[in-house]
Amino acid sequence: MTKQRRVPMVERMSLWQRVVHGILILAILMLVVSGLALVYHQHGWAQALIAAMGGLGGRAVVHKAGAVLLVLVGLSHLLSLMVSPRYRRDMRESVPRLSDLRQGWSGVLWRTTGKGQPPRYGRFTPMQKFQYWGLLACCLVMGASGAVLWSPQASVGLLSKRFVDLMLVVHSSQAQVIFILFILWHLYDIHLAGGNFPMNPAWLTGKMREDLFKAQHGAEWDAMQKGTKE
Amino acid sequence: MTGPSMLRLRRILWVGLVAAAFATAAYAQEDVRCLSCHGKPGFRKTLPSGQVLELFVDPNLLRLSVHKDKHCVDCHADVSEVPHPVTPQPVNCRRCHYNGNTSGAPQLAKYLEFERSVHGKALAAGNPKAPTCQDCHGSHFILPGSDPRSRVFRANIPQVCGTCHLKIFAEYEASIHGKALAKGNPDAPVCTSCHGEHNIEKPEETTSTVNPRHVANTCAKCHDKVVIMEKYGVNAEQVATYEESFHGIANEFGVLKAANCASCHTAHDILPPSDPRSSVNPANIPKTCGKCHPGANANFANGRIHIDAKDKSAGIVYWVALGFKILTLSTLAGLFIHIGLDLYRKIRNHQKAGGAKPGAPSSEIQP
Incomplete structure (x- = not known):
């Protein structure tokens, strides 16, 4: 136990960030479970899930509650950006740059050829930046199409059957992309890959192992050592 | 075999043969007795209600029917005296038509199905309008269903059902199914194709083939069969696209107020969308949708109802789905x-x- 405690850790997420991240997980789980159950309604597992949610009506309530929760997470994120310098610093760090492409490519080269040094990423790796902005874009698409599908009857009358059909395809197809890109890939990238197995505890404790941090965010570590960053 | 015993056997055989001949003659005698009145054309009786009961029986027709070897009293078993001291009861077909009979009737238990059906229940409840076997199959000129002269031959069924179900028969006759049948189309559904035969149940019964739970399956018997549908240029994916729609999924999970095939296409007067009178003609779609969605407007008709995102006919929806x-x-x-x-x-x-x-x-x- 004492040995484990001595493992040096680096802070990665604030308490508030962890709380919001937890609510985001809950919202996405509610949406994914109730959404995929509808898309795969002909399968036994989906039917069992729908039954567990209290039938089709209950499923819709869970899905819509998840959507409201996700919107609230988005609004809290905006609010945090307005009031918190830490959020604004992280936002600046997450802006995609041309160097991300170069670093991403050198990461691929290093893995395939083993030549040179592994890339030294900043506070956010190119993959993390891609996932942050990608998820944001996807959520906007899901929000817009979801708003149309909130009441299909009203939407058909207001827009058209064709448009609602289009939104249905966009919504259900995009959901599958989100599932792969932001759930499976994020779980692999953050919790399984790069020695993080079985998981990166930052989402619970806010801290990650220093040796992993050095390897995965080398440039950020250097900057912290120089004292240019906290 | 020795001489005396051979002689005894011959005697027995002769006695048997003579007895059989007498018995047959006696039966034939019975028929002759019956036909002495019932064989006269125009033999009828006016009931106190004013209803005229036709009592003439054409013996030639009976001899052409499946019951050609039967005699009058085989079925009219309660008749033993002429004139009849009490009014003979209607014939009970179940005397022979049950599973395990020894009279040579088909080994079927259709009457059990009939008992559970809407018609059987009405009959048991004493409804005077309830049909009996004879109302559909006829009485003296019963032919197998495969004989075009039979009342229960496929093409004759709508007329038989229409004897009581007049309004529905008129709707059916004008429908795409009725017209196809009139042209001799063997694929065209008749009443029994959807409702069943002896086991017809009220649509409200959960086991009925036309209960909202089962309508799509009943239509699918033909409408998801490519070999049948391609002959008429009808898309065989209509059932699958329904099952993937809001309505189909709701129906699958027991929300029976959700539309099924008949909700939009109607049950009996089904017409092709190209017919201006059709409930699914684009001009009539707002009205049809409006049955459940008050205030439905022309936007309801803007787009395909049976959309298949995997088919190019879906237009932009297909391309977007492919892209995703x-x-x-x-x-x-x-x-x-x-x-x-x-x-x-x-x-x-x-x-x-x-x-x-x-x-x-x-x-x-x-x-």
Whole structure:
């Protein structure tokens, strides 16, 4: 136990960030479970899930509650950006740059050829930046199409059957992309890959192992050592 | 065999033969007695209610029917005296038509199905309008269903049902199914194709073939069969697209107020969408949708109702779905490539380190 405690850790997420991240997980789980159950309604597992949610009506309530929760997470994120310098610093760090492409490519080269040094990423790796902005874009698409599908009857009358059909395809197809890109890939990238197995505890404790941090965010570590960053 | 015993056997055989001949003659005698009145054309009786009961029986027709070997009293078993001291009861077909009979009737238990049917229940409840076997099959001129002269021959069924169900018969006759039948189309559904035969139940019964739970399955008996539908240029995907629609999914999960095939296409007067009188003609779609969705407007008709995102006929929906399919597969491929590259580097680093310490941090930690 004492040995484990001595493992040096680096802070990665604030308490508030962890709380919001937890609510985001809950919202996405509610949406994914109730959404995929509808898309795969002909399968036994989906039917069992729908039954567990209290039938089709209950499923819709869970899905819509998840959507409201996700919107609230988005609004809290905006609010945090307005009031918190830490959020604004992280936002600046997450802006995609041309160097991300170069670093991403050198990461691929290093893995395939083993030549040179592994890339030294900043506070956010190119993959993390891609996932942050990608998820944001996807959520906007899901929000817009979801708003149309909130009441299909009203939407058909207001827009058209064709448009609602289009939104249905966009919504259900995009959901599958989100599932792969932001759930499976994020779980692999953050919790399984790069020695993080079985998981990166930052989402619970806010801290990650220093040796992993050095390897995965080398440039950020250097900057912290120089004292240019906290 | 010895002489005297041979003689005894011959005697027995002769006695038997003569007795059989007498018995047959007696039966024939019975028929002759019956026909002495019932064989006269125009033999009828006016009931106190004013109703005229036709009592003439054409013996030639009976001899052409499936019951050609039967005699009057085989069925009219309660008649033994002429004139009849009490009014003979209607014939009970169940005397012979049951599973396990020895009279040569088909070994079927249709009457059990009939008892559970809407008609059988009405009959048991004493409803005077309830049909009996004879109302559909006829009485003296019963023919197998495969005989075009039979009342229950496929093409004759709507007329038989129409004897009581007049309004529905008129609707059916004008429908695409009724017209197809009139042209001699063997694929055209008749009443029994959807409702069943002896086992017809009220639509409210959960086991009825036309209960909202089962309507789609009943229509699917023909409408999801490519071999049948392609003959008429009808899309065989209509059932599948319904099952994937809001309505179909709701129906599948027991929301029976959700539309089924008949809600939009109607049950009996089904017409093709090209017919201006059709409930699914584009001009009539707002009205049809409006039955459940008050205030439905022309936007309800703007787009395909039975849309199949996997088919080019879906237009932009098809292309968007295809684009997303490619995107989803690319994303999945990207994830696998990422994992593959990581594993490859991990294995190579491990090999470089001599493989002495599997799981050493140097080979595990990767950016």
